Amino acid sequence: MIRSSIRLHLLVAISPGLKRVPVGPFVLRQKPTKRHFSAISATMGVDQRLVLWFRNDLRLTDNAALQTAASMIRDNQAAEVVPLYCFDPRQYITTPHGNPKTGGFRAQFLLESVQDLKQSLRHIGSDLMVCMGTPEEAVQGLMQEGVRTTVIAHAEITKEELDVEKGVKRALGDKGRLHLVWGNTLYEKDELPLQPDMSDLSDVFTPFRNKVEQKCQIPRPAPKPQQGALPLPSSLDKSSLDRQPSRVEDLNSLVPEGAPKLSTPSPDPNAAIAFKGGETAALQRLKHYLWDTGCISDYFNTRNGMLGPDYSTKFSPWLAHGCISPRTIHHETKRYEEQHGSNKSTYWVTFELIWRDFFRFFTLKHGSRIFYKHGVSGKRMPWSHDEQAFERWRLGKTGMPLVDANMRELKQTGFMSNRGRQNVASFLTLDLGLDWRKGADWFESVLVDYDVCSNWGNWVAAAGLTGGRVNHFNITKQSKDYDERGEYIKTWVPELAQIPAPSVFEPWRLSREDQQKYGVQIGVDYPEPPKSRYNTEGFGRDDNRDGGRRGRGGHGRGRAGRSGGGKHGNYSRHGGANKHKKTASEFERFG
Numbered sequence: 001m002i003r004s005s006i007r008l009h010l011l012v013a014i015s016p017g018l019k020r021v022p023v024g025p026f027v028l029r030q031k032p033t034k035r036h037f038s039a040i041s042a043t044m045g046v047d048q049r050l051v052l053w054f055r056n057d058l059r060l061t062d063n064a065a066l067q068t069a070a071s072m073i074r075d076n077q078a079a080e081v082v083p084l085y086c087f088d089p090r091q092y093i094t095t096p097h098g099n100p101k102t103g104g105f106r107a108q109f110l111l112e113s114v115q116d117l118k119q120s121l122r123h124i125g126s127d128l129m130v131c132m133g134t135p136e137e138a139v140q141g142l143m144q145e146g147v148r149t150t151v152i153a154h155a156e157i158t159k160e161e162l163d164v165e166k167g168v169k170r171a172l173g174d175k176g177r178l179h180l181v182w183g184n185t186l187y188e189k190d191e192l193p194l195q196p197d198m199s200d201l202s203d204v205f206t207p208f209r210n211k212v213e214q215k216c217q218i219p220r221p222a223p224k225p226q227q228g229a230l231p232l233p234s235s236l237d238k239s240s241l242d243r244q245p246s247r248v249e250d251l252n253s254l255v256p257e258g259a260p261k262l263s264t265p266s267p268d269p270n271a272a273i274a275f276k277g278g279e280t281a282a283l284q285r286l287k288h289y290l291w292d293t294g295c296i297s298d299y300f301n302t303r304n305g306m307l308g309p310d311y312s313t314k315f316s317p318w319l320a321h322g323c324i325s326p327r328t329i330h331h332e333t334k335r336y337e338e339q340h341g342s343n344k345s346t347y348w349v350t351f352e353l354i355w356r357d358f359f360r361f362f363t364l365k366h367g368s369r370i371f372y373k374h375g376v377s378g379k380r381m382p383w384s385h386d387e388q389a390f391e392r393w394r395l396g397k398t399g400m401p402l403v404d405a406n407m408r409e410l411k412q413t414g415f416m417s418n419r420g421r422q423n424v425a426s427f428l429t430l431d432l433g434l435d436w437r438k439g440a441d442w443f444e445s446v447l448v449d450y451d452v453c454s455n456w457g458n459w460v461a462a463a464g465l466t467g468g469r470v471n472h473f474n475i476t477k478q479s480k481d482y483d484e485r486g487e488y489i490k491t492w493v494p495e496l497a498q499i500p501a502p503s504v505f506e507p508w509r510l511s512r513e514d515q516q517k518y519g520v521q522i523g524v525d526y527p528e529p530p531k532s533r534y535n536t537e538g539f540g541r542d543d544n545r546d547g548g549r550r551g552r553g554g555h556g557r558g559r560a561g562r563s564g565g566g567k568h569g570n571y572s573r574h575g576g577a578n579k580h581k582k583t584a585s586e587f588e589r590f591g
């Protein structure tokens with residue numbers, strides 16, 4: 001739901017020539033007028049103003065939009081650049097499923113990322129204008145009579161983001177233009193051996209991977225810009241750029257009245273890792289995982305883990321916010337391989353990044369269908385709307401220990417392993433038969449690494465709505481395979497801490513005496529498990545339910561490795577992002 005009049009809190013003031021207004025997130029509660037920005041144009045001395053609009057690309061290195069702005073400066077097409085970031089109120093609404101669209105973990109990470117970006121821009125002699133309002137309004141405020149405004153940004157793929165782009169274009173009218181560039185993927189979109197609208201993209205991963213690995217190169221990352229590459233308008237009062245939201249609570253001015261307010265999340269001692277936003281921390285994590293520990297050389301063997309900081313890379317929050325590019329990770333891995341040797345593990349991180357690309361291009365092809373109840377395949381499933389069952393899943397109180405441990409970790413830390421995500425998504429959709437969009441929406445709210453294509457793409461696949469193979473996991477078997485001693489479960493479900501493995505995987509089977517011995521009464525201290533919709537004897541079957549197709553619409557990490565294959569698809573493939581417009585309220589993702 002878009003609020004029609006959104007307050008724009010501009011955190012900067014431009015002077016001289018501008019009547020000083022007290023600025024800051026808490027004082028300037030008005031839309032910036034042209035007057036606020038007149039000082040810029042008066043001294044720019046050029047007829048083109050560049051606005052470098054940062055979105056999910058909060059980095060200096062390998063930033064295609066930034067490179068575009070810098071090259072326009074180098075070529076004297078413009079003299080000054082205003083780097084801009086907007087905390088857009090539409091990202092702080094309550095979703096139709098009742099969740100804060102951006103929860104505290106991601107808000108905190110984002111805030112840190114913006115702060116870090118500002119510092120980095122300052123180091124190269126620039127700065128960041130931080131705006132509490134829509135980009136449309138901010139851009140409008142930056143426009144000036146007689147000066148052409150060129151807004152440079154990374155192109156996004158999905159409906160809400162495309163709507164914002166349209167709004168910015170509208171705001172610019174005939175007085176400027178929005179210059180969108182592709183970025184944030186491993187492979188360059190225009191170099192893919194595919195139609196521009198992705199109509200011939202396979203709906204399963206392996207054919208896509210084979211094609212790109214055989215036919216495309218992963219471009220080298222663009223270097224960090226040099227000092228002076230992005231000159232600010234000379235009239236900008238630098239001290240006025242000091243103010244920006246510093247705490248999660250400062251974002252509450254964007255939260256609609258009556259909606260739950262954001263607060264700084266408290267760190268959990270069991271968290272896999274203490275994530276810190278920003279490019280600086282991203283590069284440190286890359287260094288840690290490659291050079292400091294060599295963990296990448298064992299990644300293939302550890303990647304299905306669930307406990308601890310290093311079983312997987314944990315690059316996802318930084319990738320999701322664009323604090324690091326996948327190309328930087330890939331080429332640093334290549335450099336590491338030159339010194340330490342390559343193996344299946346070092347290759348596999350790039351393999352996973354190709355999954356990330358796949359979901360982006362998949363979304364480009366199918367547009368808003370990834371948000372629809374019947375998904376990409378249009379398969380009609382009788383999704384249940386049992387609110388109580390959903391709440392038990394959300395809060396980690398289903399009675400299935402592995403599911404509960406993962407859901408509690410998510411709620412308390414904003415992160416969950418890939419193994420966990422596969423299992424809880426399979427359980428929600430294929431065992432409980434609950435509407436998968438509620439699960440995806442909860443993930444969107446809570447995940448620190450929420451990425452629209454990766455999240456909704458993985459969810460629609462987990463729900464069996466891509467036409468590809470459906471991974472229906474046997475939760476008990478998964479517990480035995482990936483949490484052999486039950487340590488993960490015991491970390492997050494302390495009620496079960498005394499129960500030895502393997503009994504801890506199925507506590508409802510314990511005798512009354514054993515329950516007493518282990519200090520837990522099932523049905524009182526810890527819930528009985530629910531009935532599976534498909535299999536009342538157990539939960540899931542660790543199988544696929546597409547009649548033997550080997551294509552993988554989702555992304556499991558089965559021990560047998562990943563096989564992909566046969567094309568499928570009995571629906572139109574001719575859908576760009578704009579083709580599948582949803583009819584619900586403007587800022588929902590639901591069809």
Ligand SMILES: Cc1cc2nc3c(=O)[nH]c(=O)nc-3n(C[C@H](O)[C@H](O)[C@H](O)COP(=O)(O)OP(=O)(O)OC[C@H]3O[C@@H](n4cnc5c(N)ncnc54)[C@H](O)[C@@H]3O)c2cc1C
Nearest residue numbers: 312313314315316352356418421449450451454455458555
């Ligand atoms: C239901 C569900 C929802 C998910 N939601 C998100 C999401 O919102 N954001 C997100 O980044 N990932 C999502 N994933 C994918 C994956 O679970 C996470 O990327 C991964 O767990 C992050 O941990 P990591 O960085 O240590 O991953 P690693 O195992 O170290 O992998 C390295 C990188 O590869 C990419 N990657 C790995 N697996 C996938 C995948 N299945 N799909 C897309 N990219 C992948 C990620 O960028 C990841 O950081 C989801 C998976 C499922 C099953």
